[in-house]
Amino acid sequence: MRNYFAIVCKELYGFFVSPIAYAVLGVFFAVSGYFFFGITTSLIERVQQMGFQSQQFGSAPPPVDVFSAIMSSFFSVISTIFLLLMPLITMGVFAEEKKRGTVELLFTSPLTHLQLILGKFTAVMVFLLVMLVPTILNLCLLYFYSDPLPPLSPVLNGFLGAFLLGGSLLSLGIFASSLTESQIVAGILSFGFFIILWVVDWMAGTGSTLANEVLRYLSIMNHYEDFTRGVLDTSHVFFYLSLIFIGLFLTSVSLNSPKWRS
Amino acid sequence: MIEVEHLTKRYGLLAAIEDVSFQVRQGEILGFLGPNGAGKTTTMRILAGFFPATEGRAVVAGYDVFEHPLEAKSRVGYLPESPPLYTEMTVDSYLRFVATIKGVAGAETPDRMEIVKDRCGLAGQGERLIKHLSKGYRQRVGLAQALIHDPDVLILDEPTIGLDPRQIIEFRELIGSLRGEHTIILSTHILPEVSMTCDRVIIISRGRIVAVDSPRNLTSRMQGGEQIDLTVGGDGSRVNELLGGLPHVTRVAVEEAGNGLSSVLVEADGQAEVRHAVARQVIRGGLDLYELKVRSVSLEDVFVELTTEEETSEGTFREGEDPDREGEAAS
Numbered sequence A: 001m002r003n004y005f006a007i008v009c010k011e012l013y014g015f016f017v018s019p020i021a022y023a024v025l026g027v028f029f030a031v032s033g034y035f036f037f038g039i040t041t042s043l044i045e046r047v048q049q050m051g052f053q054s055q056q057f058g059s060a061p062p063p064v065d066v067f068s069a070i071m072s073s074f075f076s077v078i079s080t081i082f083l084l085l086m087p088l089i090t091m092g093v094f095a096e097e098k099k100r101g102t103v104e105l106l107f108t109s110p111l112t113h114l115q116l117i118l119g120k121f122t123a124v125m126v127f128l129l130v131m132l133v134p135t136i137l138n139l140c141l142l143y144f145y146s147d148p149l150p151p152l153s154p155v156l157n158g159f160l161g162a163f164l165l166g167g168s169l170l171s172l173g174i175f176a177s178s179l180t181e182s183q184i185v186a187g188i189l190s191f192g193f194f195i196i197l198w199v200v201d202w203m204a205g206t207g208s209t210l211a212n213e214v215l216r217y218l219s220i221m222n223h224y225e226d227f228t229r230g231v232l233d234t235s236h237v238f239f240y241l242s243l244i245f246i247g248l249f250l251t252s253v254s255l256n257s258p259k260w261r262s
Numbered sequence B: 001m002i003e004v005e006h007l008t009k010r011y012g013l014l015a016a017i018e019d020v021s022f023q024v025r026q027g028e029i030l031g032f033l034g035p036n037g038a039g040k041t042t043t044m045r046i047l048a049g050f051f052p053a054t055e056g057r058a059v060v061a062g063y064d065v066f067e068h069p070l071e072a073k074s075r076v077g078y079l080p081e082s083p084p085l086y087t088e089m090t091v092d093s094y095l096r097f098v099a100t101i102k103g104v105a106g107a108e109t110p111d112r113m114e115i116v117k118d119r120c121g122l123a124g125q126g127e128r129l130i131k132h133l134s135k136g137y138r139q140r141v142g143l144a145q146a147l148i149h150d151p152d153v154l155i156l157d158e159p160t161i162g163l164d165p166r167q168i169i170e171f172r173e174l175i176g177s178l179r180g181e182h183t184i185i186l187s188t189h190i191l192p193e194v195s196m197t198c199d200r201v202i203i204i205s206r207g208r209i210v211a212v213d214s215p216r217n218l219t220s221r222m223q224g225g226e227q228i229d230l231t232v233g234g235d236g237s238r239v240n241e242l243l244g245g246l247p248h249v250t251r252v253a254v255e256e257a258g259n260g261l262s263s264v265l266v267e268a269d270g271q272a273e274v275r276h277a278v279a280r281q282v283i284r285g286g287l288d289l290y291e292l293k294v295r296s297v298s299l300e301d302v303f304v305e306l307t308t309e310e311e312t313s314e315g316t317f318r319e320g321e322d323p324d325r326e327g328e329a330a331s
């Protein structure tokens, strides 16, 4: 347990002094804030227009759930930003240790691979939280101006979805980082993994053959949509948890391979 | 303290080390000497538990490094060829991290940190960022890291490489000051280093052990007899007749050295002391004795001899070996 916490702290300290981490945070806040503003204002404009139109025709304005619409667009945008930014967070996780030779310290210390991998994964998950938590501010704004108060469940589901999706991407990214000693190569590999998992359902035909079903099931974004709509479906949670497990498991396989330590 | 039996490590077809066996007693400083690419780093990494051997057994501080890796690792301090530093950390935070993962109890950590910093000449450097330290100081941090958990066994891979001459001397003294407290294995391709610090030397070449002995014994073993250098004044032509008949003397060679002096090389079979007989004979013969000195074969000669012998007797390259790799191994 001490070893695990030591790794978590060391990794977090690494983020704390890393220009990459600050750049990722800065870009994420700027872009997500910008999109939040854009989504909100454009939706409100549309609703107002619809209000005018229905007044002209003398009918009652159609009921629009502005809040849910904002939530779902906002969390979709976040998922796209994640695809682009997560590789930057994980690319150095093992590659840098290898490049600097600090693996020699880690692997000759009485540490288990489990402690090492979970420690590193926990640290990037904490970083993910640091990214996500400030976006709550955006939502607070919405709550402040909404009347009546919108329900909380779409927000919670959205965050849970973002957290799980982020976790899966981070776990796969850590695996990519364990495959090479070059951060850049690790980053490119993670992009590759993500893009494949993103578009894998495009390859699925229209029929409902087993292969098509599998391809559709593997698509990471399909499982995300329900979260953005405020629906909690445990099968999606299960999907992401499995993905996280697979990523970490593959990392441990990769660390155990004799090729790795030369 | 360390027992290595029939250790072999292969990278594909290339055997980095082959059938390496040796023992190190408690408190001993063992020098691991060999040219670049000989397999020093490979052996040390196996002992430190970094990777497993292809074949063979290694027991360190009473634990088999493959069967009980955690127990063995917690008793070994390892300084790799390039010190494994997190350069963005301060010396203190780095040592604290290493102490934790090496299993030093939380309450003891501050004391251990002070002790190793004192030991390694890092007192007062605790707050400095490692990236701001010079190469010599980084090496000290590397050694401090290896000592932090007071390990039974210390493994140092070319600890003086890349240091300037002054730093090398300081670092050797540092290692010497650890004598007796830890069992130390130290690798190097620099010869004087082993004769200065080590109790025993293993010479390794192309992955095989070619000699194991104390630095002194290795030297005299190679001599296969004794060689004595003389400088005499007077009629040099008489030297041969004076000394040639002495018992145990096998050869006498005389050379003009100018200023009426001659330099003489006397070779003896090494069965008995001949220096006093040689000196007496020269004086008795009416010559002046200016200098008499036993020529010692340097470890350097031993090393060259042993490693080249191996090369000529075993053919050029072993199967699957690529000569170009040797340069890479150094980097």
Ligand SMILES: Nc1ncnc2c1ncn2[C@@H]1O[C@H](COP(=O)(O)OP(=O)(O)O)[C@@H](O)[C@H]1O
Pocket (backbone or CB within 6 Å): A262, B011, B014, B015, B016, B017, B034, B035, B036, B037, B038, B039, B040, B041, B042, B043, B325, B326, B328, B329, B330
């Ligand atoms: N990862 C590797 N893959 C293939 N060959 C290697 C690898 N590492 C080392 N070698 C080879 O193993 C031999 C021993 O290397 P090493 O133990 O580093 O020697 P030394 O430390 O004595 O210079 C060299 O011939 C080197 O080329």
Ligand SMILES: [Mg+2]
Pocket (backbone or CB within 6 Å): B037, B040, B041, B042, B081, B158, B329
């Ligand atoms: Mg080496």
